[in-house]
Amino acid sequence: MSTSFAHDAAPALQGTASTYDGLYLRDNLKSQGTLPAVAPFNACPDIIQSITPVADPQKTFGTISSWNTIYPTAPAPGKNYYYVRGLNGSTQDFDGQISLFWAPAQLILFPSIWKNNPLLTASGCEGVTVQAAPGFVGVGADGFVLDTGVQSLPNPNTFYSFIAQNNAAPIPTISSWLEMSQLLTQQLGIGFRNVQTFDPVNGPLLARMGFNIPMSIGESATLQLTISAQGIQAGDTIGLIGDCFTPEMKAILLQPIKTTGTSYVAGIQIDVDPGFNSSVAFQYWNTSGQVPPAGSSLTLSVNYVVPQEKYARALALGVLDSRYAQAAQSEGVGPQQVAPVGQVTFVVTASS
Template identity: 25%
Template sequence: MSKWNDVYFRDNLSDTGNYPTSGALSHSPDIIPYGIMPVENPNQFFIIDNWKKDVGKDLLTSYENYIYLRASNLAGKDQKGRFYLYWAKASLLLYPNFWKDQVIKTQNGQDYYEFSVTKEGKVVSGDNIQGTFIWKPEMITCDHYCLIGRIVTDDHPNPIPEVGNVESFAHFIANNINYAWRNVTVVERDVPTKSVDVDYEEGDLEADIHFLLRCTNVPVGAEVMLTCSTPGTIPALNIQRQKVTNPESQVFGIVCHVPRNWEGKLTYHYFANGVKPTKGFDIQVEPVLVNDVGHHLYKFGKSLEALGIPQEIRGIGPKTGIRLGGHKIKAY
């Protein structure tokens, strides 16, 4: 048995980098499906706090799911490389030709995630430029998917091999610990009653934008949520699922610093939760530019209170806001 000398995925939590690999290969803790909201600090959560735990979750149909890859560096030096992620329907033998063309992309649309890792360090996907991997799986009945992770470095370019028989496949899976597998289940849970996509383009000036979900005549007990998988805003542009408690008017929001020329697809979701919509029902997503008292646009805006911006995101000092647009769901 030999020790791997590069960046590697664990096959299980006790894996220390020895190969040929033995034991089960279908549940790597370093391929981490983690739901429909991104993790705020992936390094803190997946490496510092939970390196010795498998924190993966079921995939949800009808949503883009965030999937993280993490790895250890046994190269004896600082190392750079790329993570790749693929999917396949379940099979007893996952020959590479089953999955080599079924690439899962990152939030910024790349086929891979570029990483750098220190000597003897650990690394996880998920930054504010590339994001991490996202995938919207189709529902699969009485079956599951398999996710396949692949690591490429200059020392181990790790091309996907042509594997034509059982013996060559066995050699491949036993001696390539810069690959990993994980079986995942897709569940149909918390499916929104209605989801609407809307595009946003920032233009050539960066700005702090308040993104609002304005609910009018939405019944108590219904819920709303806003998601955006495009990286680049600080923080990530997501409003967690929120329950309506005021049936007349209620606003939920988040403040994001949006860089110049940023473009993204926002998706806002409505969950009826068995409650029928009332007369005058609508849900609107609104971007609002907020200006401090010294800004030349301050005098043209309305007070944040008048715009219904929640107290917890108004900030300190006098400010006004200018509503930049809106897109709404009406009664369906």
């Protein structure tokens, strides 16, 4: 038996069957399930946190108004309940399961980092049932439990990354940078929520994230780390620093630099090898003295610089992103062909 929206008419979301062929999780609130996906790739609104169990998740999170809402995912101290939903973009009824995973914040969410960290339901299950007719939203029938006393973070300056998976397909094994880009931008059966909120009134932002390259990647790479500011006031300051040198004995460092407008991009370029393990700290200071409005954001993107001999393969996979190439060129890094492999976003919340 298939389920549909509760209370609201479903046809508002019809017409997605020609895009992603299956139950998909959006990469951001504006996603229509089209491929390749459109950035941001890390703001899945279909992972929802609650401090108490929800009696009827389908009725609560399956309405059109809820579908158009992005909920916070940062856990409260103690037990938290997470619900996952998706939209059936196929022409057949969906009756399957969804799982939810977590990891301490990472720049690039390679599956090897999170696949062994599933959240379980209160009854100990790794998956929850989801049913949806074509063009309809389905919500997992039960919540996944995260207890901050059990699934704890390594330090107070990091945050939780969440990954939801439609279990119709197995978790992929990633053996190349282009495969990671394809996972991030085209595999909508997996949804990434790699977002932290902050209130600049409370002081500077310091966010620590893992930067770990699995050996399975099997190839060295040149990466761009770019920070894009939206709505942040001119005169505020951003910076990025790693805790170790790269294999070429280069520092991962973007010296503190002041933004020059409400739409601003800065970045660095580094070389990494398989097995490289580091962490990076991103910092923001409200040095302009003007508090940015709620919803303003800072996004740290990791882009793979595609070697010329791999252009054809990248083009065939549909992972080349000209917008990032243009942004890099404007900062004197390019012109280069790049493919997105990771994103983290820091969003300003309203001051309490």
